[in-house]
Amino acid sequence: KLDDVEIALCLNPQLPIEDFLATLCSELGVGLPNEPVAVENFADAMQFLNRSMTLGKTLPLKSRLDALNAYLLHTHAAGRRAVLIIDEAQLLSREVLEQVRLLTNLETTRRKLLRIILVGQPELRVTLARTDLRQLAQRITVRYHLSPLDRYDTYAYIRHRLRVAGGREDLFTPKALRSVYRHSRGVPRLINIVCDRALLGAYTEDERRVSARHVEQAAHEALPEPHPRQRLTLIIGLLILMTLIGIGLWPRYAEPLSMMAQSVAALIIPTGSRKADATTRLPSSPPAITTSSNLASLLPNADEATAQRRLLALWNVSLPSISRNPLCTQVNAYQLRCLTGRSHWDQLRRYNRPALLRFKMTGGTTAPVLLKTLYQDAATLEIGQQTVTLPLAQLAPWWTGDYVLLWRPQISEDLITPGSSGPSVRWLRQQLAFANGQPIPQAPDEYFDATLQEQLQLFQRNQGLQSDGRAGPRTLTILNNLVSSPDDPVLSVPREAPQVR
Template sequence: MYLKYFGLAETPFSITPDPTFIYLSRRHREAFAHLLYGVGQGGSGGFVQLTGEVGTGKTTLCRALLEQVSEDTHVALVLNPLMNPVEMLEAICEELAIDIDGARGSAKSLVDRLNVFLLDVHERGGRTVVVIDEAQNLSPESLEQVRLLTNLETRKDKLLQIILLGQPELRELLQRRDLRQLAQRITARYHLAPLDREETGHYVAHRLEVAGANRNLFSRAGLNALYQRSGGVPRLINIIADRALAGAYARERERGDARLVHAAADEVQLGEPGVHRSRWPWLAAAAVLVGIALAVSWQATRQGTPPGPSVATVEPVTMPDTQAPEPALPAQENITAGDAQAAPRAVTEITDEWLLAASAAAWPSLATAWGRPADAALVQASCRGQEGLGYACVREQGTWSRILQIGLPVIIELEGNAATPVMLAGIDGDTLLTGSGERISRQALESRWFGSFLVAWPQASAWPRQVSAGDSGPVVDRLMAMAALADTPYRGAPGFGPEFEAWLRDFQRRHGLDVDGIVGPRTLLYLMRFSIEQPRLDTGFVSGA
């Protein structure tokens, strides 16, 4: 839109990781050196770990690396690690162009064929490297499978080098005790930080020059504002700068000044809270909506009727004579003002007494979160395998990021002489909020939590154990409504036909579920989480305090 106006040959601030535009700050040069070390002999068959916040340029560095490797270096690039161990092996083999016909689904057969390939490459003097992007999303099982691949070796040499790229959560993941064998094999680590103020100016100038600009299209004040609003994160710089230049073009300005940059940041909702006047109308509107909600809740209480469930746009489905089974439509109980305003208590030490109290409060707290405080025993029994009690329960294994992804209150199981349940109501940075309203640090629980947690929710006893292709009726209609609210909404033909099954398999693959095209308890959990408004995992009790 603005290319001709500014005399540009191509878009300077695309968020696509294009190595042509790569700007190597001091930090990026050091990170790049670590990656080159990983594909060279220095890696010695171990792991190279590169972490950084979202948008700092990890993937761009990876693409630049792939352009510089020698012809005798074979690289498998895994961009979506949300796979089970066997799928991970299949993806690696496919990236290396290994024929796996007849070996799919068998970990042993896949490893055998990979080993033959690695030996052949080694005999010809080549090297093989596996690069896993977004590695913080790897399950512990998949990480263990990847670790075992480093055991493929000759008498003198390791046959495979593995590079893990991920967000800061990857560092937390690798600190877990059950992954210590993998952590011990990391031969190089680097954390990529955002750009500083001076580097941000150089970054913008570099991208403009590559795009064909013969002058800087941002004023000094505009560059300062760009750094202020982006925090030096390259992806955010690109998004804001692109919108600012579009604004300059629309207003026939020669440069992006501070006002245009702030307006662009406001437009993409990247600014600091409360800085700009344009946000106050939204805050006022939010206050009005909150007031209306409180009035409705108060009126319902006076009439003896508790507020109904808060599930976004998913209407109850009725059968001719009975209410259709719904997986998550809890009746919300009234919460007193005193409960809502109680200040969380700070816990500085995890003692045996605290663990005992937290364990006793876990199930009542989870039941209360769903608005059913009298059902604590039913929720607990459902998570122990009993059915027909009005609740469903799924046991998951993952990281704090996995819990954040689900976005619902959970029961984490701490290890000790026996598994100790603790209700987790919120995660905000390095602080956790328990169901009892206590704030504790994540580090306080790291040595006791190995990734096991439980997610339970109210579910009608008539809801089937699984729903598959060919099924019909209100249950399938309900699934269609959930799928329409998913992160990648389903817009295809109604009913559980081939089109929905294909969409479902892709959904399962992206979320690290078993790719079977069947809606069982786990798939149902990941589907319905988008439609549940309350309860939600609290992620703003510290920053919003």
């Protein structure tokens, strides 16, 4: 509890305007206009209560707002702040949301008298993106979206909850933790449901630790069945190719449509599948897998300048040998952008671009390693002047998870958000339509509305991205892969992993 803050909490958002304001006034202790009543017995108390309830239903909105404004001015003069928290705000009606906007008009010449916090499910973002609510959306100064946790944050979250509850942090086996993430996809509410049911299952079997089997059974009982991955995009693509062949346009469009088919195939093949689509580009001959013992001797020979130069060469770019500007600043002149972060192999497959990885060395330092080819279970790396191919399982202890890759944007904006407009939004609609196997609109709307945001969020969830409904660099990188230039380098995914000699 904060001593200098008055908090009003609205837990039922499905109220008409009158009841919503009555709740706000009641939570803050705002007195409504009324004549004093002497309460001496039970009959007087019932009469006073009935009169108060009647007054609450008939009191004009202006009287409520005047009383609220007077209270807020008094609170401000006393050096205190008033905060309204509305839970499940995605359920607020259009009329109540308009009233929320009007409440933001209660202010002095220097500051707002009432701070409002809207807490809700992801549908709240869709609601606020509506055109008729843009004035309310424009008054929101701070937004925070709790996105799904990644694999490692999921593990840390589970261990934290166990530690706070006084339990052992290793109560879930490593395989059980991986299973929890696979079923929950990092959504905290689903993590809680699966873990709670798994703990109950282990308890009923008198087991001291939760195994992957307990998690699998818990997910089967507590979570809905997942929907099968749709293959409509590939089917439509094949029909287009067959049609072009039939009408004699194949020679003209063979190369660009081939690139399109490769990108679509990479997007719709499930992560971890043991077989890639036939349209995926294959290396001429799989290299032999070397041993991890060679890696330790090669890492000291890696240097930043060579690794960056080799990455740029894949993009047919040659930078001056001496420059004080960082790599990501220099590549802007070549219409390239940097994408940096910490991720895992599956996400790098979706980006499908060569990348500079950071590998651990003795003494706490790291070395730059160029990832050139990513197979199902192995990767080809360039370290200094040497090229090696190693199993992903052996690379796991070396890679920090950090990466830097380059991508070539097809539009001028690096971020497209709800409320944006122009050619970038038109391009986004076309790319999403193509990714979803829908007819590509010839003259799409150039305004980023709620419908487009829902489509983008679905695409982001399918690609393992943060489903915030904003097309940032990570989302744009994958969207660019739908139809990219034949000259852009990719991480080829062979049909079969290279063989050990």
